[in-house]
Amino acid sequence: MSTMLDTDTILAVDVGSVSTRASLFDVVDGHFRLIASGRAPSTAKAPLFDISEGVRMALDQVVAVTGRKLLDDTDLLIMPVTSQGSGVDSFVATASAGPKVRTVLVGLMPGVSTDSALRLADSTYLDLVGVFDLLDSRRESEKIDLILSARPDLILVVGGTDGGAQDSVLQLIELVAVASELFPPNQRPRIVYAGNRELGAAIADRVGERLDIALAPNVRPSLRVEDLGHARLALGEAIAEGRNKRVRGFDELEQWSGGSMMLTADAYGRVIRYLSRIYDPAKGVLGVDVGANNTMIAAAFEGDLRLSVETDLGLGEPLPTLLRQSSLSDISRWLPSEMSERMILDYIYNKSINPATVPTEDDDLLLELALAREILRLSLKRARKRWPKGRDLKSTWLMPPVEPIIASGSVLARAPRPGYAALTLLDALEPTGITTLVLDPHGLSPSLGAASGSVPMLSVHVLESGSFVSLGTVVAPVGNARMGRKVLSLHLELEQSSEDVVGEVRMGQLAIIPIQQGEHAHLTLRPERGIDVGFGGPGKAGALRIAGGAVGLIIDARGRPLVLAKDPDRRRELNMKWLYDIGARE
Known part of the structure; x- marks a missing residue:
C-alpha cells in the first residue's frame, strides 16, 4: 500500500x-x-x-x-x-x-432523521424503492410487505440523536430484521444503521449474527446538527460490497489502491470541497457532471459540501425518465431549428439503448445539447433545495455567486467548438455576477479527489495546467431593464497588447471579447443604476484581473432569470444567433 x-x-x-x-x-x-x-x-x-x-x-x-x-x-x-x-x-x-442499488429507507421521525437520510440517499448511487418511518400510518405487516415487494439490495435505517431515542429505534430494527429474514439467505439485503450511536453494540448483538449489518456514524447526532459526510463514506463501502458481488474486477483495483477505492461521486465531492477552501471565501465552488447513468451537482461553500447524485437523470439509460418531468416543448425550446416530436422521441429512446453513440449529424448534436440543458436545469433545481440557507431556492431564485464552475461530461467535452459547451452551461446554470467556466474534458475531477487526501496540491496543480480548459470569464448582470437598454460600460486592458477595448453592453446581448488562453487583462465594469455585476450591489463599479479562455470574456446580458421568447420562430432565431455570438458557429 x-x-x-x-x-x-x-x-x-x-x-x-x-x-x-x-x-x-x-x-x-x-x-x-x-x-x-x-x-x-x-x-x-x-x-x-x-x-x-x-x-x-x-x-x-x-x-x-x-x-x-x-x-x-x-x-x-x-x-x-x-x-x-x-x-x-x-x-x-x-x-x-455497476447496477443500481435498490434501497428502502427506514426512519424514526419525518422532518428530522428521515429528511437527513433522504439527503444522504440523494448524494450517492441509491435507487429509493420504499420509505417509511415510525409515524407511518401503515400496519407493521404492511411495512414488511413493502420491504418484501421492493426486494431491496440495501436497507438504510436511521433515527435517534446520540443519547436519544432507544426503544423506538430498536423496534424499527426488529421490524427490518423480520422482513429481511423472510428472504432466501442469498437474497437478503444488507442493513446499514446510521442512527443513535449508543445503540450500535445492542443492535449488533440482536441481529448481527443473523443478518449482514453495518454500523455507520449518525446522520443526525443532534437536532441541530446534520453529519452526512461520515455516513456517506460508510454507505459507500456497503454500496461497493454489493457491487463487487455482481461485477468482477473491482477486487483487483481495491488491492492496487490499498483498499482506498472510492465511489466516483464521493471523490468528485471531495475535490469540489477542497477547492472551496482555497478560492474566494465569499463565493462557493460549483461542479456539474452530466454522465450517462446519472448527473452530479456538487456545491461547496467554505468547505461545506452539498452533493447531489441524480440517478434518474442522465444522457444514457435513464434518458426516457426525463419525459416524466419535462415536456417535449421544454426540450425543443433550446433548439435553433424546428424538429418534430417523433425525431426527438426517437433520439431519446435510441440514446438510452446505445448511450455510447456520438452525434454525427448537426441536428443530433444540437438535440443532445438541448437534452443536457434540461437535465442540468432539473438537477440543479433539485440540488439547490439542499443548499445552505441564503443560497438555496427558498432564499433566492437566482444562482448564488460561485467561482469557478467546473463542468464535465462527454456531451460537453466532445462538442466540436468550446462555444457549444459554454452556451449550454450559461443556459442551464444561469450564473450571476462574475465567474469562470472551466471544462474538465478528460474527466479528471474524481481522480483528483481520490488522490487529494494524500496529495492535496495535485488538484490545484492540474487545474491550473492545460488539462482543464478555461472557457472564459463570465459577467452576468442582474437587474430589471428594458430590452436594448444600456446595462454596463466596460474597459478592457490587455496585458500583452497596447490596444484597449472600450464599449457598452445592452440588455439582451450576449457579447464576446476574445482573450486567448494564457493571456491576462484588467477589466473595469461600470454598471448602470439598478444593475448588479457582482461588486457588492446594484450600480456599484469595480475592476479585476481576468484570464483568457477558449471562448474569451463572455458578457451574458440576456437577463436573470433567462426568459426565452414565447414565439417559436423568434425563439429559434435567437437560439441560432446566440450560437453565432458565442463562436459555436461561424
Missing part, C-alpha cells in the same frame, strides 16, 4: 457505466501534470460483467502514449517505480459503474 507521501507518479482509473478512463500524473518542473490519458468502453455490463477488460484497454492507451510499462508479466500493477522507469508510485481508483 502506497502512502503517497513522497509520490511523483500517480496512476488513476475511473470506471464509469459507459467509459473507463486511465490517467497518468507525474511531476514536471516541481508541479504535477497530466502526462497521458486513455479511454475505453467499460465492460461492467453484459456480456462480460467484468471491468478488467475495460481497465486493461484504457491502460494500454496510456502505455502506447508514454512507452512506460505499467503491468508486469502476470498483469499486476508495477508499484513503486522501478529503476528502469516502469510502474507508478501510487494508484487511486474510483467507480460509478
Whole structure:
C-alpha cells in the first residue's frame, strides 16, 4: 500500500457505466501534470460483467502514449517505480459503474432523521424503492410487505440523536430484521444503521449474527446538527460490497489502491470541497457532471459540501425518465431549428439503448445539447433545495455567486467548438455576477479527489495546467431593464497588447471579447443604476484581473432569470444567433 507521501507518479482509473478512463500524473518542473490519458468502453455490463477488460484497454492507451510499462508479466500493477522507469508510485481508483442499488429507507421521525437520510440517499448511487418511518400510518405487516415487494439490495435505517431515542429505534430494527429474514439467505439485503450511536453494540448483538449489518456514524447526532459526510463514506463501502458481488474486477483495483477505492461521486465531492477552501471565501465552488447513468451537482461553500447524485437523470439509460418531468416543448425550446416530436422521441429512446453513440449529424448534436440543458436545469433545481440557507431556492431564485464552475461530461467535452459547451452551461446554470467556466474534458475531477487526501496540491496543480480548459470569464448582470437598454460600460486592458477595448453592453446581448488562453487583462465594469455585476450591489463599479479562455470574456446580458421568447420562430432565431455570438458557429 502506497502512502503517497513522497509520490511523483500517480496512476488513476475511473470506471464509469459507459467509459473507463486511465490517467497518468507525474511531476514536471516541481508541479504535477497530466502526462497521458486513455479511454475505453467499460465492460461492467453484459456480456462480460467484468471491468478488467475495460481497465486493461484504457491502460494500454496510456502505455502506447508514454512507452512506460505499467503491468508486469502476470498483469499486476508495477508499484513503486522501478529503476528502469516502469510502474507508478501510487494508484487511486474510483467507480460509478455497476447496477443500481435498490434501497428502502427506514426512519424514526419525518422532518428530522428521515429528511437527513433522504439527503444522504440523494448524494450517492441509491435507487429509493420504499420509505417509511415510525409515524407511518401503515400496519407493521404492511411495512414488511413493502420491504418484501421492493426486494431491496440495501436497507438504510436511521433515527435517534446520540443519547436519544432507544426503544423506538430498536423496534424499527426488529421490524427490518423480520422482513429481511423472510428472504432466501442469498437474497437478503444488507442493513446499514446510521442512527443513535449508543445503540450500535445492542443492535449488533440482536441481529448481527443473523443478518449482514453495518454500523455507520449518525446522520443526525443532534437536532441541530446534520453529519452526512461520515455516513456517506460508510454507505459507500456497503454500496461497493454489493457491487463487487455482481461485477468482477473491482477486487483487483481495491488491492492496487490499498483498499482506498472510492465511489466516483464521493471523490468528485471531495475535490469540489477542497477547492472551496482555497478560492474566494465569499463565493462557493460549483461542479456539474452530466454522465450517462446519472448527473452530479456538487456545491461547496467554505468547505461545506452539498452533493447531489441524480440517478434518474442522465444522457444514457435513464434518458426516457426525463419525459416524466419535462415536456417535449421544454426540450425543443433550446433548439435553433424546428424538429418534430417523433425525431426527438426517437433520439431519446435510441440514446438510452446505445448511450455510447456520438452525434454525427448537426441536428443530433444540437438535440443532445438541448437534452443536457434540461437535465442540468432539473438537477440543479433539485440540488439547490439542499443548499445552505441564503443560497438555496427558498432564499433566492437566482444562482448564488460561485467561482469557478467546473463542468464535465462527454456531451460537453466532445462538442466540436468550446462555444457549444459554454452556451449550454450559461443556459442551464444561469450564473450571476462574475465567474469562470472551466471544462474538465478528460474527466479528471474524481481522480483528483481520490488522490487529494494524500496529495492535496495535485488538484490545484492540474487545474491550473492545460488539462482543464478555461472557457472564459463570465459577467452576468442582474437587474430589471428594458430590452436594448444600456446595462454596463466596460474597459478592457490587455496585458500583452497596447490596444484597449472600450464599449457598452445592452440588455439582451450576449457579447464576446476574445482573450486567448494564457493571456491576462484588467477589466473595469461600470454598471448602470439598478444593475448588479457582482461588486457588492446594484450600480456599484469595480475592476479585476481576468484570464483568457477558449471562448474569451463572455458578457451574458440576456437577463436573470433567462426568459426565452414565447414565439417559436423568434425563439429559434435567437437560439441560432446566440450560437453565432458565442463562436459555436461561424
